[in-house]
Amino acid sequence: MTVNCKNGGMDLSFAANEADASTAIACLHGSLAALGVPHQRNCDVKIALAEAINNVVEHAYAGNPQGRVQVRATMDRNGLSILITDRGRPLPGLRIPDGIPASVETAREDLPEGGFGWFLIRQLCDNVRYDRTDGENRLRLSFAFSPAEKRPQ
Structure with a gap:
């Protein structure tokens, strides 16, 4: 895994496996807190990142x-x-899936194990965009801060 922190941001590159993905998500969560991302928004970011990154590892x-x-x-x-x-x-x-959650109107033993990731991503992010260019997937997640959350510049 390679990490490059810079003023106001960071770049991270890692192997597409579950162990490295988990380490990367934890690294990003801690680094974003250090950059000043408000605590509750950082928790939202961690959940959305975990869903998105795990989708890349598991599906892409x-x-x-x-x-x-x-x-x-x-x-x-x-x-x-x-x-x-x-x-x-x-x-x-x-295109990004619609993010309609799987139904939970069923017996406990028949509850789905998945089907909630894109719903969570869409709920937690203020903007989600996807494009594919020259064989590369590009997923952009945006998180706005409320005036009370914004850090001083």
């Missing part, structure tokens, strides 16, 4: 342990922007 790079994931986080006075890039498989239809 399924069966390809040689894949790499890059995360760039930049912060300004209005909020946080995160760009996740990979060269794995594209999202189906080249």
Whole structure:
């Protein structure tokens, strides 16, 4: 894993496997707190990042342990922007899933194990965009800060 911290942001690159993804998410969470991301928003960011990064590992790079994931986080006075890039498989239809959660109106033993990730990402982020260019997936997550949350510049 490589980490490059700079004024107002950081870049992180890691292997597309569960262990490195977990380490990267924890690293990002701690680093963003140090950059001044408000605590509650940092918790939201951690959940959204975990869902997005795990999707890359599990789906974009399924069966390809040689894949790499890059995360760039930049912060300004209005909020946080995160760009996740990979060269794995594209999202189906080249679009972000609708994020409709799986139904929980069923018996406990029949509850789904997944189907909530894109719902959570959409709920926690202020803006989510995806594009695929030259074989690269680019997922952008934006988190705005309320006036009370904004850090002084």
